[in-house]
């Protein structure tokens with residue numbers, strides 16, 4: 001990496017620009033080397049100008065927001081990191097309900113709380129997911145039976161291949177399980193604003209109920225049957241409680257939350273591969289219907305059955321003591337420690353079951 005004056009910060013046109021910026025504190029895994037340069041953009045114009053400037057100079061560019069789905073290698077990033085720090089929510093009434101536009105850098109859970117207060121239905125089960133709103137469509141974040149793609153109406157994004165700002169309708173965004181057009185074309189688009197479409201809220205707060213509950217554990221905790229609705233605010237509170245018990249709500253004092261959430265996606269198998277897995281398993285593997293007659297099974301179950309229990313590991317990187325699927329930094333881990341643990345688990349599951357685990361976080365300067 002080029003020698004630079006460490007942490008030299010200067011402001012130009014309101015933008016914060018910093019040389020040799022540490023990246024580890026900007027990620028929830030808290031690992032990774034520094035960026036050669038970091039720019040923090042608090043307006044859409046600053047985002048667009050910085051991206052276009054880097055692209056015109058052929059400068060490597062990394063978009064970073066909440067840092068909760070990033071594993072940055074110990075060598076850091078030899079280029080510009082653009083920290084998305086725009087905030088703000090705009091509301092529009094439409095003939096069919098409500099459109100809400102959220103700036104890309106706006107904290108996701110703050111928006112979910114605002115949506116629930118407004119009586120907007122469709123994102124309540126996504127409470128407590130860390131990070132920014134603009135990152136949610138990248139992997140179509142999902143939890144407790146909801147996916148963000150179902151509530152997104154359209155997205156305003158910068159297309160780096162043309163330099164144009166485009167409106168992209170939801171139906172063109174190719175949302176799937178932890179997948180989207182953005183995931184399929186890494187780095188091509190920069191999300192500027194996410195527009196959500198909601199039905200009109202019930203007039204009386206007491207009448208505000210959630211979308212039908214599609215997750216057995218959540219339905220049990222709420223005391224309703226799957227497919228029934230529950231009071232909107234109760235769904236948010238219950239999801240937050242369930243998540244906290246699994247270390248899935250950020251808490252700086254709790255190393256179980258120094259993670260990137262689920263480290264591996266749930267494998268989606270064709271029927272023959274699922275039968276082969278079942279034949280190698282002592283008990284029936286979890287199965288959930290997936291599109292195209294495929295079957296989704298549980299990565300957490302595979303990891304546990306392959307012999308890696310909660311808390312597994314003796315070094316500075318271990319499995320969370322609350323959730324098998326989260327790889328965590330116990331305080332002094334570096335990226336190499338986390339990658340070593342990830343390789344051990346991926347290979348152990350492959351040897352035991354012949355199923356390949358695919359990592360969920362985005363790797364920068366790192367590979368399994």
Ligand SMILES: Cc1cc2nc3c(=O)[nH]c(=O)nc-3n(C[C@H](O)[C@H](O)[C@H](O)COP(=O)(O)OP(=O)(O)OC[C@H]3O[C@@H](n4cnc5c(N)ncnc54)[C@H](O)[C@@H]3O)c2cc1C
Nearest residue numbers: 063065066067068069131132134135141142143191260261
């Ligand atoms: C404790 C914990 C629990 C989690 N639980 C869940 C969960 O339940 N479900 C789930 O789906 N995920 C979960 N995650 C993962 C993560 O929170 C989400 O993926 C989140 O949307 C990432 O947002 P971020 O702002 O932190 O993105 P970052 O980590 O900053 O970036 C992630 C990727 O998105 C890109 N990106 C970010 N912003 C933009 C933008 N505006 N335009 C274009 N590209 C962009 C980055 O370049 C990078 O490739 C969890 C993570 C943690 C730490």
